[in-house]
Amino acid sequence: MKKTALLILLSFILSCSSNENPDIYSGEISALQTEEDLKAYWQKLHDLDQITYLKETKGHLQGDSISISNMIRTALMFEIHGPEVYTPDNVVPILNFAHNYYGKSNIAFWPIIQACKKTGGVIESFGGKFPAYPLEALSLTFYDFSLFQQDERYDGLLAKLNNKTYDKVSTTLFELQGEQRRLSQLEVKDVIGKWHIERMKNIEEKGFFEIVKMSDNTLYIKRKHRLQRLVSVKTSDNTEHYKIEDEPFGWTYILNNGNLSLVDDQGSTLIDYNIYK
Template sequence: MKKIFILLFVISLNLSFSQIEIDKYRTEIANLDSDIKFENYWKQLLDIDQNILVNTKDHKKADSISSSLMVRTALLFEIHGDKVYKPNNLVPILNLSHNNISESSIVFWTILEKCKMVGGMIDTFGGTFPAYQLECVSLDFYNYTLNQKEKEEIYPDLRKKLNQIKTNGIVTALIESYNYQKQLYTLKELKSIGKWSLQSFKNEILDESFEFVKMSDNNIYIKQNNKIQKLIMLKKRKGVKIFKIENEPFGWNYELLKNGTLFLKDDKNEVLIQYTKA
């Protein structure tokens, strides 16, 4: 049965990988009426994550699979309540860590808080909660690691910021985030404004790089590999431009100097990274 389910999913994906069949998911989840059916459904979602999503190289298809998994997880909670989640369930954690659409990560945070109320694997997976989960959000938005001893003291504040974010419903917000991501794929790059080496730690320069680019909608984006995130200009003064990533959750920003020097700063205006030009 498991192999048949995955095969049907692959066929559906190949036919229409850009669509999330929310009505179908809502119906099949509403028909779950026993603990064993809940357990089997979670296992099916885990199989898709482990056997399809992590092996998908096409980023558009990966976004579609990831978003559909997050939507189904959210629907399980929405329709059946917190009872649908058991302490040994890793699926919601993997939904977050294998997602590449930044805004979906913060939309999904409410689900992780529900899991935390139940407890279990989420308490210790990747470190004491919320270390791993905050790390996923930070890397997803800023490519900055929170896996540093001195950063543990800010975990409560970052968690509070995520819990204060309001949406018009988790499922609706996930669909909106995914559809917006599809729109970004249609943009064309016009020119590069600057290019820097990627740094997740202050003193560790990686082989990868990222850019500020102007796209065909005449907005500025931060680009790394196939992912772009819209930048909002907060301030412009002589020799300095300050940007933030659209819908970023922590209040951090990028400060770009006229000479091309770029900083990532936190909400207290402290320098997290001074990037090296690539």
């Protein structure tokens, strides 16, 4: 019975997420008046997150779209009802953040994480002492690189995020949802290179990622079906330096004669990837 109710709720949000208009969510969230109403709505968002994350949806694109829709609704809860809508035992915002795989959406959502941190509670210890879990989620989403046991990086990375200027969260997320759908319509035109996944130095994992030229004649990092646009920042001899568009940490990919490395903002090499054959 509970699963049936959740699937009905999932069908509803699917129909809503096809329309890029914040008003479709604002009305229902503005109508929440009592503490019981708010608590029940948070529970719905929690349940939607879980069935999306557990892949009870019909494909990756649909799951990604629902994930962003979840984030939009959470953002509107804060924007309409104020930061007091968040209670210290509420795990929904951090689950939204960790279960989203579209990097720009996580950047847009960061002010919500900041608001949760001000309230305290579960955000302080979920997945390890703050900011370990959200930084790990962000690093994996953008670079597929793990920050495990790299606590010395946390303060610098957190400062970059906290010093950034952000637009209105819900509006930005709606725009990014449309961008994500547009990217899904592109087709691979050329494969520039393919490398083994390596989230931690010298530890290869199953699978590969690619740099590809898509049908819009733009280069992207492609991990499974997800695309991140690459921006050229420097060219020298046979070496190209790229950054992922809107990436948060200032890290760079260096491509030289088929060899690819990920370098941090201080010029230190994080990973030298092995070519996938």
